[in-house]
Amino acid sequence: MRKPLLAGNWKMNMTIPQAQDLARAILAGFRGDTGREVLLCPPAVCLSPVHRILGQSGIMLGAQTLHHEASGAYTGEVSLEMLRSAGCTHVIIGHSERRAIFGESDSLVARKMRAVLSGRMVPLLCVGETLAERKAGQAEEVVARQVSAACAGVGTSDALVSVIAYEPVWAIGTGETATPEQADDMHAHIRRVLGGLYGEQVADSVRILYGGSVNEKNVDELMKKPNIDGALVGGASLKAESFARIINYK
Numbered sequence: 364m365r366k367p368l369l370a371g372n373w374k375m376n377m378t379i380p381q382a383q384d385l386a387r388a389i390l391a392g393f394r395g396d397t398g399r400e401v402l403l404c405p406p407a408v409c410l411s412p413v414h415r416i417l418g419q420s421g422i423m424l425g426a427q428t429l430h431h432e433a434s435g436a437y438t439g440e441v442s443l444e445m446l447r448s449a450g451c452t453h454v455i456i457g458h459s460e461r462r463a464i465f466g467e468s469d470s471l472v473a474r475k476m477r478a479v480l481s482g483r484m485v486p487l488l489c490v491g492e493t494l495a496e497r498k499a500g501q502a503e504e505v506v507a508r509q510v511s512a513a514c515a516g517v518g519t520s521d522a523l524v525s526v527i528a529y530e531p532v533w534a535i536g537t538g539e540t541a542t543p544e545q546a547d548d549m550h551a552h553i554r555r556v557l558g559g560l561y562g563e564q565v566a567d568s569v570r571i572l573y574g575g576s577v578n579e580k581n582v583d584e585l586m587k588k589p590n591i592d593g594a595l596v597g598g599a600s601l602k603a604e605s606f607a608r609i610i611n612y613k
């Protein structure tokens with residue numbers, strides 16, 4: 364019922380030629396399995412060039428962020444229609460690096476969420492607690508707050524198409540992965556939060572990805588868990604061989 368989604372977040376890495384080479388190499392390792400979805404999220408300037416490489420392969424293209432307004436005097440920002448014209452169908456929203464480094468608040472994340480949904484694109488909403496919050500026993504409360512805040516003003520049909528990525532901050536880029544059990548427990552908690560907001564159908568239907576040091580060695584174990592519907596991958600998505608193994612997980 365929930366089609367697995369494997370997404371690569373390239374962050375601020377790759378020039379245009381490098382990004383095209385990486386996309387070509389990933390494409391070569393993609394078996395075209397229709398039972399799972401694959402998404403690449405290159406830096407903004409690489410979107411259109413990578414889109415040309417992906418063509419009709421079935422691998423989808425996503426942006427790493429956007430500005431919630433349609434157009435105007437927002438120097439340096441990129442709007443939803445610009446992303447669509449570059450070939451994007453998905454947008455990552457609320458990545459912990461955007462929250463921590465660029466000061467994105469829950470309410471700004473909610474505005475971006477609504478902008479993506481009203482433009483009929485798919486938001487990939489990132490949530491996750493810091494190490495200090497986990498140690499203080501606040502992980503579930505923090506994640507529930509982030510999910511509820513991002514869903515403010517989002518109706519049931521829009522919630523159904525949204526994707527959530529649980530990315531504990533302490534596991535991002537650290538090499539320290541949450542155990543499959545820790546991730547599955549938090550995903551079950553997120554389903555309970557969605558159930559409270561929208562009811563059981565949404566709770567059972569929304570795809571929840573795990574992100575945080577996913578690699579070719581741990582992906583199979585993570586993907587065995589019933590509440591884990593895919594992965595959002597940073598570092599390992601920059602290596603074609605690793606990412607190809609991830610998208611072809613067993």
Ligand code: PEP
Nearest residue numbers: 535536574575576597598
């Ligand atoms: C990310 O940035 O979304 C991420 C999960 O990074 P990494 O896989 O490198 O931990």
